[in-house]
Amino acid sequence: MEFDLIERIRRHTDVARDDVALGIGDDAAVVAVPAGRELAIAVDTLVEGVHFPKGTAAADIGWKALAVNLSDLAAMGATPAWALLALTLPAAEEPFIDGLARGFAELATPYRLALIGGDTTRGPLTITVTVHGFTTPGQALLRSGARVGDAVMVTGTLGDAAAGLRCLAEADPAPYAALVERLNRPTPRVAAGQALRGIATACVDVSDGLVADLGHICTRSGVGAEIDPALLPRSSAMLTHFHDADAIDFALAGGDDYELCFTVPADKASEVAADLARVGCGATRIGRIVEGAGVRVLDGAGGARVPRRAGWNHFA
Amino acid sequence: MEFDLIERIRRHTDVARDDVALGIGDDAAVVAVPAGRELAIAVDTLVEGVHFPKGTAAADIGWKALAVNLSDLAAMGATPAWALLALTLPAAEEPFIDGLARGFAELATPYRLALIGGDTTRGPLTITVTVHGFTTPGQALLRSGARVGDAVMVTGTLGDAAAGLRCLAEADPAPYAALVERLNRPTPRVAAGQALRGIATACVDVSDGLVADLGHICTRSGVGAEIDPALLPRSSAMLTHFHDADAIDFALAGGDDYELCFTVPADKASEVAADLARVGCGATRIGRIVEGAGVRVLDGAGGARVPRRAGWNHFA
The missing domain is CATH 3.30.1330.10 (PurM-like, N-terminal domain)
Structure with missing residues (x-):
């Protein structure tokens, strides 16, 4: 059958x-x-x-x-x-x-x-x-290779899928089509992943939310990470329809974006951004790998903020 | 998570x-x-x-x-x-x-x-x-190699799982434990499949029911098959608890047995049965491959009978 x-x-x-x-x-x-x-x-x-x-x-x-x-x-x-x-x-x-x-x-x-x-x-x-x-043997991108001092980068833009899910609840979701499209038709960053072979020290896809997934890199690599929310790449559709605070929450914890979050030696960040611009998605430096454990989201005043959602957990 | x-x-x-x-x-x-x-x-x-x-x-x-x-x-x-x-x-x-x-x-x-x-x-x-x-390249057992004149054989016994499912409806299924065990803990015939490499001309596992699954061999091989219900291997538990007519219906169409049904050149049937006895499940000759299409179940009087169930189809 x-x-x-x-x-x-x-x-x-x-x-x-x-x-x-x-x-x-x-x-x-x-x-x-x-x-x-x-x-x-x-x-x-x-x-x-x-x-x-x-x-x-x-x-x-x-x-x-x-x-x-x-x-x-x-x-x-x-x-x-x-x-x-x-x-x-x-x-x-x-x-x-x-x-x-x-x-x-x-x-x-x-x-x-x-x-x-x-x-x-x-x-x-x-x-x-x-x-x-x-x-190729030995060349797969793992979660476990991030080193203190590495730059933390992401492809594309973050938070759109979560914003799109919110927009589906609107009486008329048509104006938000670009965000809903990101929810329903995510683009896997296959070419970007291939371009990162031999360059990225660690890589994960953003399925559960940036903080949760970068947290996987931290755990497996035995390091911590600091990210600056002001640097998070947000789409023009996001900026059109949402306030900055909401956009940042979506980007930090939204999940379902299927961008790649990866680490590279800091002196390679610009070159990698240019490489990934050539494969169509681009990449943005959003933070750095530090000693310690877990993901700190900086608050712009020398402290850290707690994301409003801890990431997607089906059994939470 | x-x-x-x-x-x-x-x-x-x-x-x-x-x-x-x-x-x-x-x-x-x-x-x-x-x-x-x-x-x-x-x-x-x-x-x-x-x-x-x-x-x-x-x-x-x-x-x-x-x-x-x-x-x-x-x-x-x-x-x-x-x-x-x-x-x-x-x-x-x-x-x-x-x-x-x-x-x-x-x-x-x-x-x-x-x-x-x-x-x-x-x-x-x-x-x-x-x-x-x-x-090994070229040695996988396919459904498509059965030839007219081949013997049709099955490992183990047939119908036990379907009988076990029926027994679960009993007020006290304990006496039928052997049949229920066959439903809940089927034994994949891995060693038998390996023993059949290079010998069987076609092979399928009996998941949907003998008639349905042997039918897949017929379709893919462009042949027909005749099986003699009197030859169908039935377990002692089946013979203890069910009348012969029910046992044969379970064996023909029950499904969920996970025995192997396979074809071999007729002159190899005895040797194969001995080989599979050594790996623990045995094998029984139940019919032969003929010209034509589809599975005929002989009625012992020169005609054919129609099984009472056509096999397992989730969408039927």
């Missing part, structure tokens, strides 16, 4: 790859990893009502389910190759499935990502994607 | 493997496929109330979530290596998670299977496991 639906989705992403010996249609896919490469593997689940609001368009769900996973590969500096899609849905509604497939394919196709397997089951709407990408 | 729970589960399955360069704790795992091997990858989801009854013990859920996936690797003749676990659950209840981890680990440990990644989310209880195993 699963093949009918998963094969239907695969047809939208019809990518021929030499490294896929056997695709959808048997008990398992069979693939070959190119000589000299290692495999980065990640899995993420989206649940309706938790990770996207009920009523989200099927194509947006399909896009986002893949995007959050490609973002994990981006944070490793890996090159996307294959995905498997496990889809639990209340009913086999063809328009919904085709919409989901269309959104998934829109994002998959530019990366020549092949859908090699999947499963469909009946139940509450839940989408789990497993992605595989290639890395 | 996911690391706390997934790491907690991983500790139950603490397997050191040279091919895992980076396990749980970063944005993705990094692994290396040994030279000369290909990778078989499968994903399967279990949903509470669909794939296991509400009230199933956490340890049984953990076991089964891995078992149904290892069964897919078994059907390819692959050697299990790594798994990722995506767990959606209504609340972060430690006893439940520890139970689930214990069941998962009981099955994973003998295979030295490493849990390399995962995700935990809040929502209705759903478990998706992605498994990876090694195969």
